[in-house]
Amino acid sequence: MSGGLVLGRFRSLLGSSGHAKAEQSVDLTGQELQEAVLLLQDYEASGLGWFWASNGDGRITYISDCVAQLLGRERSAIIGEPIQALFILERDEEDQVERTLPLLLSARKTFSDLQVRAAIEGKETWWSISGRPQFDGNGDFCGYRGNGNDITATRQSQRDASRLAQYDSLTGLANRHRMGKRLSATLTAYQTAKRSCAVMMMDLDRFKAVNDTLGHPAGDELLKQVAGRLTRIVNEAGCEIGRLGGDEFQIMIPDLEDRGRLGELAKSIITMVSQPYQIEGSRCVIGASVGIAIAPYDGINSEELIRSADLALYASKGGGRGQFRFYSSELHSEAERRRQIEEELRDALANDQMHVVYQPIIDTKTNRVVTLEALARWTHPELGDISPGVFIPIAEETNLIGALGDWVLKRACMEAKAWPGGVRVAVNVSAAQFGNTGFASVVAQALAHSELPPERLELELTESVFLGDEGATSDMFTQLKLLGVRLALDDFGTGYSSLSYLQHAPFDKIKIDKSFIRGITQPGNRNSAIIASIVSLATALEMDTTAEGIEAHDELHAMRKLGVKQIQGYIYAAAVPSDDVTEALLSGEWVIEPEGPSKYRPERRTVLRKVGLIHDDHRYEVMMRNLSRTGCMVEGLLDVPVGTPFVVDFGDGQLAVAVVRRSAGSTQGLEFEQQLVDDGAGGLCTRHRVSPYILAQVMTPATGAGSLGLTIPRFGQIDTGKPRSKVA
Incomplete structure (x- = not known):
């Protein structure tokens, strides 16, 4: 090894930088030269750093042996390769090494602490490298000399810190x-x-x-x-x-x-x-x-x-x-209304705004009412009737569900005691009520105060009651059964029902959720097999079964065929006040004949709202009276021919291309070109909307859209400001 190369390595070790001229001769004794070589070799062997050198063509003339070992190659095989062969020159989000290093080398610039990834298969190793261009006595470029060190741990630490921040x-x-x-x-x-x-x-x-x-x-x-x-x-x-x-x-x-x-x-x-x-x-x-x-x-x-x-x-x-x-x-007004409901729910019980109605549960074979489910209703003096689907979740969030549930329980027991005969009353019990260690005492007090026989009270529980402590849950079941009340598992089959509940909890009834009823008569629907299994299981465990939400005769026929014992739904009756229950039971047994559509048609929704119909360059305001995925019925235009195309404007950028398929006087039935989709709230919406960017272009005068309404309207209109009939 020449003394000049040793001196260059020594300078690299000491961190010198700048453009170096031809190495000046330095008088070193043999002992000093040997010490310098040993010093540099010891530094390389320590793993603290390594050295490299290249010629004027950018090919490696020297590389530390430790680098060759890391690369899994012989040092002699690396000599003569381009310096870039030592690295994986891929784009890095921060350093963009694939551009930076080649540019620096071609420009013969000094660089320091450049982060590069080592060309090691299957292992991510990062180096920080520095390099200084070398020139001979004539000022001609003759290569690079540089050094490097491993920064993998530091880089990983930086990545971890960055990840923690993000x-x-x-x-x-x-x-x-x-x-x-x-x-x-x-x-x-x-x-x-x-x-x-x-x-x-x-x-x-x-x-x-x-x-x-x-x-x-x-x-x-x-x-x-x-x-x-x-x-x-x-x-x-x-x-x-x-x-x-x-x-x-x-x-x-x-x-x-x-x-x-x-x-x-x-x-x-x-x-x-x-x-x-x-x-x-x-x-x-x-x-x-x-x-x-x-x-x-x-x-x-x-x-x-x-x-x-x-x-x-x-x-x-x-x-x-x-x-x-x-x-x-529309959600802005809904949110404001919900905030008002939250504020006033607490006072609703005290101000006597709550009442209880009862929906009949019918024996499938005899059409006789066997149980009536108690349902809370809220009539607000300003907002009118407020849906339980709105105020029950609010009661849960505001921790009022326990007080509301206890009030319904006591009221239902009192009113059921006045009913003639032995018909039962079913009361929903929230997880918050059930988890209260004093709930059994509340039930006992309601029975004692009303003098209602315990066997006439049925408590409907959902699976959420099993979220609590297993021992406390079991104790509560024991206390309730000692009182003599009946227990029903509500909403069974909602996707996470467990047979272990039926194995350990002393239920008297399983209520099959209405989600299993919908579409049961359609070809290929597998719900029939599932319900048959539930009925078979309940029969083996000596439990009754109730199917919820039955609305059509085809559903009722299917439930009877599958052996479901009881039916609850609009095909028999909606919920009614306690006085109506009393009157119906005065003659003895209360028998209700089923009444409803022959087939369930979930796609048809009765609505009553204004929409726009656009034809040519005119927009008409009409009343929409029903809506399905495939079309709607509107009222407001006179003598519109079948086949007339319209664009239905539902608002909020929702436009649907439609064609008139039926027309009689001022009523038209329209078929949509593209079906509507579920809006998540029990309604329908268009799959796509018109972008505000496009609307902004359309409404500019240059497009000609400003001509809407300038020509003579093709169709006459009637006033549809008031509905002619009540809409459910």
Whole structure:
């Protein structure tokens, strides 16, 4: 080894920099030269750093042996290769090494602490390298000399710190900070490109109950499992899932504005998240509610879009939970109304605004009323009748469900005692009531005060009562059965029912959820086999069965054929006041003949709302009286020929191309070109909407759209301001 090369290596070791001229001769004794070589060899062997050199053509003339060992090659095989062969020159988000290093080498620039990835198969190793160009006595470039050191641990530490700043440490999902930055950047870019982006906000239902009963460690484990399920479900390209905190999650889905696909994805998320979890040996069941907003329709920037998605989530939870909702402009008034309901619910009982109605449960063979289910109703002095689907979830959230449930129990017992005969009364019991250690005493007091025989009281429980302590749950069942009351398992078959409940809990009845009834008569529907199995199981366990939500004769016939013992639904009766029950029972047994449509038609919805019909350059205001996925009936135009094309304007950018298929006087039946989709709230909406960008272009005078209404209207109109008949 020449003294000049040793001197260059020594300078590298000492960290000298700058353009070096031809090595000046340095007088070194033999002993000093030997010490310098040993010093550099010791430094290389220590693993603290290594050295490299190249010639004027950029080919390696020297490389430390430790580098060759890391690369798994002989040092002699590396000599003569281009210096770039030592590295994987791929794009790195921060350094963009594939451009930086070749540019520096070709420009013969000094560089230091450049981060590069080592060309090692199957192992990620990062080096920090420095290099100094060398020139001979004539100033001609003759190569590079440089050094490097391993920074893999440092880089990993930096990555971990960066990840902690951007990702949730519990679930590994993106955190609120990252989701906010990603959404803002995406919407800014998409606004220019006029692209769409959907955001879903998801809240877990009954998560607080898991935390309270099983503890926060169990709650943390549950959140991890929820995150895992979301990751498996949401696999659209470019999507990102984040946990914003607590039990709140956010999903960003770029380039998707099809509300049909978004609705199906939301349903899948709700279904998957609602499946049972095993946490520390305990079985947990939760639910999920989802709100959906889509840019640019529901907001241009991230603040607007998140506000819209939050409002949709708020509406989905208020609608009974376990649902999804799309944002619409109507939600603002709904939210204001719900806030008013929250404020006044607490005083509703005290102000005598609540009352109880009773829906008959019928013996399938005899059509005789055997039980009446007590249902709470709220008549507000200003807002009118408020749906239980609205105020029951609010009562649960505000911890008023226990007081409301106890009031219904006492009132139902008092009113049932006055009924002639031995018909039973069924009362729903919330998990909050059941989890109260004094609940059995409340039931005993209600029976004693009303003097209602215990066998005439039936308590309907949902599976949420099993979320509490197993021992306390078993004790409560024992206490209730000692009182002599009957127990029914409500909403059986909702997707997470467990046979273990029936094995241990002393139920007298199983109520089959109406979701299993819908579509049962359609070809290929498998619900008949499931219901048959439930009936067979209940019979073996000496339990009654009740099918809920029967509305049509074909459903009733199917239930009778399958051996279901009792029926509850509109085909027999809606809920009625206690006085009507008393009057009906005065003559003895109360027999109700079934009355309803021959076949269940869920797609037809009776509505009463104004919509726009656009034909040529005119827009007409008409009244829509019913709506299905495939069409609607409108009233307001006179003598419209069959085959006339229209565009139906539902508002909020929802336009549907339609053709008149039936026409009689001022009434027309229209068929949509593209079917409507589920809006998550029991209604329908268009699959796509007209982008605000397009609307802005259409409404400019240059397009000619400003001519709407300038020519003579083709069709005459009638006043449809008031409905002619009551709509259910």
